[in-house]
Amino acid sequence: MQRNQLLVLGLAVVIVTALFAFGRITPKVHEHEHAAAPGGAMPQGMGQAVAAADFSDLLKKAKSKVPADKLVEITSLENTVVRGDVKSQQIAAYQQLYTIWDGLNELPVAAYYAAESAKLENSGKSLTFAANLFLDHLSHTQDAGVRMWQANTAIELLDRAIALEPNNDTLKIKKGAVLVANTGEPMKGIGILREVAERNPDFLDAQLTLANFSITSGQFDKAIERMENVLQRHPEEPKALFLLAVAHQSKGDNAKAVELLRQCRKLIKDPALAAEIDGYIKSIQ
Incomplete structure (x- = not known):
């Protein structure tokens, strides 16, 4: 076909x-x-039923390909997230990490940080944006474990968005499609x-x-x-x-x-x- x-x-x-x-x-x-x-x-x-990949493994692999100067910037932002006690600071750090990894063309890693930012922001718009990042990359992913991780994360984000927008049938259709095509x-x-x-x-x-x-x-x-x-x-x-x-x-x-x-x-x-x-x-x- x-x-x-x-x-x-x-x-x-x-x-x-x-x-x-x-x-x-x-x-x-x-x-x-x-x-x-x-x-x-x-x-x-x-x-x-495929075991989902572990994000820490994906991150480790992605970091092995990052130039040293960029890795210093990434590590600094990661520390900001850990130390930050103000939600707005954490959101900003996650968004910066998303931008960096997206620029490095490490899309699954970038999507992870967009998702973390969206969870803290907790708006239908940000959660849907992050879910779509995972859904868009599913068609390019060959590794079954990574695909399952992406599907599970997309479903989690869609569930959060649906909770905020219970009448949004588009979100429900996306969730249903992911469940059928990519899960058990x-x-x-x-x-x-x-x-x-x-x-x-x-x-x-x-x-x-x-x-x-x-x-x-x-x-x-x-x-x-x-x-x-x-x-x-x-x-x-x-x-x-x-x-x-x-x-x-x-x-x-x-x-x-x-x-x-x-x-x-x-x-x-x-x-x-x-x-x-x-x-x-x-x-x-």
């Missing part, structure tokens, strides 16, 4: 993008709506996604995420039904048209997929993405 992954990325469906990125073959999960059909692949993490609790995640989708059928991210899980688990008919329902209400939604096309193509109905992709293509303004869709159409004709 490499071309599908690129196209979903271009459509900027953030949650769906992440799910396709982790759409590797993993053990099946039985007895819920998105258990794999025969021969279907489950998203990475479904039903798996896929059914819990599916439950969160379905609760949002059933309560608010017009919440597009929920519908797209569930349809994507249906596709990656081989349940193409479920994805088709869900996207057709969305298109009844939003007939010119390109992301729904695209996922519906993927589901039909996955079933072997290339003619229907091409028809839907052409409809999707007409709604796309980005020339680069339009070219990708054209290439996808040619590849399945």
Whole structure:
């Protein structure tokens, strides 16, 4: 599904993008709506329990690559955090550490310090920002232990943000998607996604995420039904048209997929993405 992954990325469906990125073959999960059909692949993490990496190990490895002068600055800020008895001072030190590590392109370490700052600040905005740092880097992480640490930390941050913003369905969808794709609790995640989708059928991210899980688990008919329902209400939604096309193509109905992709293509303004869709159409004709 490499071309599908690129196209979903271009459509900027953030949650769906992440799910396709982790759409590797993993053990099946039985007895819920998105258990794999025969021969279907489950998203990475479904039903798996991987030991999370230890941040101290990640930090030690990252520090081994830091120039001496920069390491002195980092150590000084770390000491400021330890000695600081004023929360604002600790927040400022964590934010500086985030900026330094981000500049060094050590993104997981940078995200950790953004998270520590956000926990102290305790605002929905800062917690969501930090959670998104972990979520954004998940798709680039190959080490299963690091990926689990990132997923667990993202969930913790999302839980804190949801506690502050209990009506924010976008945060709930992100949490549900992480649980399904990256932890050993896929059914819990599916439950969160379905609760949002059933309560608010017009919440597009929920519908797209569930349809994507249906596709990656081989349940193409479920994805088709869900996207057709969305298109009844939003007939010119390109992301729904695209996922519906993927589901039909996955079933072997290339003619229907091409028809839907052409409809999707007409709604796309980005020339680069339009070219990708054209290439996808040619590849399945």
